[in-house]
Amino acid sequence: EIVAAIEAVLVRDRPLAGRRALVTSGPTREALDPVRFISNHSSGKQGHAIAAALAALGADVTLVSGPVAVPDPQGVKVMKIESADQMLAACLDAGALDIAVCAAAVADWKAARPAAGKIKKKAGAxxxxxxxxxxxDILATLSKAGPKRPALVVGFAAETENVVANAIEKRGRKGCDWIVANDVSPATGTFGGERNTVHLITAAGTEDWPPLGKGDVAMRLAGRIAGHLAEAVRKQAAE
Amino acid sequence: EIVAAIEAVLVRDRPLAGRRALVTSGPTREALDPVRFISNHSSGKQGHAIAAALAALGADVTLVSGPVAVPDPQGVKVMKIESADQMLAACLDAGALDIAVCAAAVADWKAARPAAGKIKKKAGAxxxxxxxxxxxDILATLSKAGPKRPALVVGFAAETENVVANAIEKRGRKGCDWIVANDVSPATGTFGGERNTVHLITAAGTEDWPPLGKGDVAMRLAGRIAGHLAEAVRKQAAE
Structure with a gap:
């Protein structure tokens, strides 16, 4: 009930009003030819829930989403893309941002030379x-230092082994502020499921969150983001 | 209206009562590792519509489906699979069949050695x-001559070039009775769309069907299947 009470206060107070947020969600599809592609099991449920939670706290949210079956969240500008190249272009088009949350499972690789026509199977060949x-690398691109860098860049790490260690290494390599790490081994049911067990990795260390519904993970993360930005404002004012 | 009248008579008379049909539908997914896969743009709409149409004409239908967003057709036994290997196993499990319609877009290839853990991107590598x-090859397997071969095996050819010529060649190579050939070039909107323009290739030649809704293609095909099986019974009786 404490969580629900905090959530109600946050939604009432809209602490992210006036903030611009970008969220990426879902898988990307990388064409091999006009009919075949490489993709992954991301359902978009977690990313879409984060977009909805940031909007609920008052942010002006753009959601860049790969092909997913989940409905568009309300009150959010949705841009639909297929490939990682298209996702990057949409992210760079989003303009000035305070917050970027890269929850999409972007394909690491694409076909070096996608075929213009369907690749034919040849008997015996x-x-x-x-x-x-x-x-x-969309997360690294958005994390790059500069005047246009969002105040807070949050990445996701979908791992099947050494979840926290890999995610800490990823945070350093990408240059993002936080990493939300989750175990997507098939046994966990995270990909496509309704629940998620995550670790929040920040400069301060690693927090192990309990198993939560994806909507609760999203609201908790949005609350943390609002708190972080408010703290930054307070520090600046004190200087 | 003539089409609708014929359809009404077929649905009333249930000419496929007592017949067992297998339909495959949708794409397959071939795992590269626990999170990544190769797949294709098949939506399952055409295959699912064929399963529903055969059931409407009285057949006892098993639908073996890859991952799709379309709902299960009513009155049909649905078996859900991911990979081509799983689809073949489900088809071979279906028992004695009069009719097999292979509408699924089965991946021609899979990873030779899928990774047990997520393949990691290495910086600089x-x-x-x-x-x-x-x-x-599920279609060729079901088409193989023998006492267990269905009386009628229908394959699909999804082509982007030389649609009819490739499909005629495919019919000979696979050993199936009919091929339903369609152009799945992105410009046609066939994959994922509601309409389809097909060619029916039989021993007698090629029929070019007009552009139709996928439900109408399905009902027309089911009617043709019922006619073909009735004709076969008539011929046997005359011998």
């Missing part, structure tokens, strides 16, 4: 060689 | 080599 190329 | 291996 070996399978085609599939050469991959790296996708742009 | 080249993308991983992705070695592919052929998937089982």
């Amino acid at each position: 070996p399978p085609p060689a599939l050469e991959l190329a790296p996708n742009p | 080249p993308p991983p080599a992705l070695e592919l291996a052929p998937n089982p």
Whole structure:
């Protein structure tokens, strides 16, 4: 009940009013040819819930989403894309931002040379060689220092092994402020499921959150974001 | 109205009562690791509509479906699978069949060695080599001559170029009785869309059907299947 009470106060007070937030969500699809693609099991449920939670706290939210079955959150500007290249372009188009939450499961690689026509299976011939190329790094791009960097950049780490260690390493490598790390091993049911067990990794250390519904993870994260930005304002005023 | 009248008579007379039909639908997903996969843009709309149409004409229908967003058709036994290997196993489990309609967009290839843990992107390292291996050929397997072969095996050909020529060649190579060929170039909007323009390729030649809703393609195909099986019974009786 304490959580629900805090949530009610946050939604009433809209602490993120006047703040601009970008959220990425869902998988990307990387075309191999006009019919085939590489993708992943991200459902978009967590990212969409975060977009909805930030909007509930008053933020002006743009959601850049890959192909998902979940409905668009209300009160959020939704931009639908397929590939990582398209997601990056949409993110860079979003303009000045206070907050960026990169919850999408962006494909690390795409086909080096997608075929213009459907790749034909030839009887007796070996399978085609599939050469991959790296996708742009959206989280690292948004995290890059500069006058246009959002005040707070939050990444996600979807891991199946050494979840926290990999996520701490990822935070340093990407240059983002926080990482939300979750275990997406099939046994956890995180991808596509309704619940999530996450670790919040910040400069201060690692917090292990209890298993929560994805909506509760989103609201808790949005509350933390609001608190962090309010604290930054207070510090600036004190200087 | 003539079409609607014929359809009403077919649904009333249930010409496929007592017949067992298998329909495959949707894409397959071929795991690269626990989170990534290769798939394709098949929505399952055409295959699911065919399962529903065969059931409407009285058939006992098993639908083996990959991951799709369309709802399960009513009055049909639905078996949900992910990979081509799982789809083949489900098809072989379906028991004795009169009719098999392979409408699924089965991946031609899978990862030769799917990774047990998520493949990690290494900074500075080249993308991983992705070695592919052929998937089982479900249509050719069901088409193989023998006492258990369904009386009628119908395949689908999803092509982006030389649609009819490729489909005629496919019919010979797979050993199926009919091929429903459609153009799935992105410009046609067939994958994921509500309409379809198909060619029916049989031993007698090629019929070009007009653009139709996927439900109408399904009902027309189901009617043709019922007619073909009734004709076969008549011929046997005359011998």
